Amino acid sequence: MRKSSKRAASNVAANVPAIIENETAKLETVSTEIVAAGPVLDNATGEAVDTSAAIEATPDERVLKTERIAADRAAVRNLYSAFEANRASVPVKALSAFKLAKSTVHPNTRNPSVRQAAAVCVALAAAGVKLADGNKAARVFEIDGVPSAIENGVMRDLLSSGLIRVTGATPETETLIVAKNAAKAISGMLGSKLLSAANLI
Numbered sequence: 001m002r003k004s005s006k007r008a009a010s011n012v013a014a015n016v017p018a019i020i021e022n023e024t025a026k027l028e029t030v031s032t033e034i035v036a037a038g039p040v041l042d043n044a045t046g047e048a049v050d051t052s053a054a055i056e057a058t059p060d061e062r063v064l065k066t067e068r069i070a071a072d073r074a075a076v077r078n079l080y081s082a083f084e085a086n087r088a089s090v091p092v093k094a095l096s097a098f099k100l101a102k103s104t105v106h107p108n109t110r111n112p113s114v115r116q117a118a119a120v121c122v123a124l125a126a127a128g129v130k131l132a133d134g135n136k137a138a139r140v141f142e143i144d145g146v147p148s149a150i151e152n153g154v155m156r157d158l159l160s161s162g163l164i165r166v167t168g169a170t171p172e173t174e175t176l177i178v179a180k181n182a183a184k185a186i187s188g189m190l191g192s193k194l195l196s197a198a199n200l201i
Contacts, residue, residue: 069096071146091119091154095140095147100171103139103155110160117186119150120164121200123176131200133183139166139174150176 124131126141126148140149158164163182168174178186187195195201
């Protein structure tokens with residue numbers, strides 16, 4: 001390196017503390033000016049607006065979403081548990097917890113199950129419809145104000161087992177139709193006592 005370059009580098013290094021001190025002073029000046037400018041004024045009334053509380057109260061959207069999904073799932077689970085003692089797998093979920101897919105028949109034959117029967121009955125109960133052959137209920141419904149729907153996998157199983165038929169151009173508009181002789185099969189799996197308590201028969 002040439003002597004002139006070394007001197008230039010040495011001068012820059014020597015000036016670094018002064019540069020930092022100068023920039024810090026600038027920031028302090030700007031901060032003082034902001035405070036001196038006073039509070040934010042309301043455009044309509046001209047009165048001062050305290051923004052500190054709004055900033056402190058700003059919620060974390062991720063936390064809110066997690067809490068909302070948990071609450072939605074709990075509301076659905078409470079109704080579903082009236083039909084099936086095992087709560088570990090709930091084939092009815094809040095819409096905020098999964099993505100709807102159009103219902104198609106499962107490629108493998110499925111036998112009717114309590115899980116399938118309970119899912120159908122939750123939809124019927126939400127629609128205020130009795131359990132009977134030919135009766136209809138929307139796949140998407142509300143439970144205690146929570147938008148909910150029967151899971152994609154269970155819909156495929158239901159179509160394969162023959163407990164229901166489905167109409168509707170999109171997942172959101174699908175309607176379940178209780179198939180011929182399916183009401184008797186569902187009643188046999190869940191029991192008349194439970195269905196009567198749920199006002200489905």
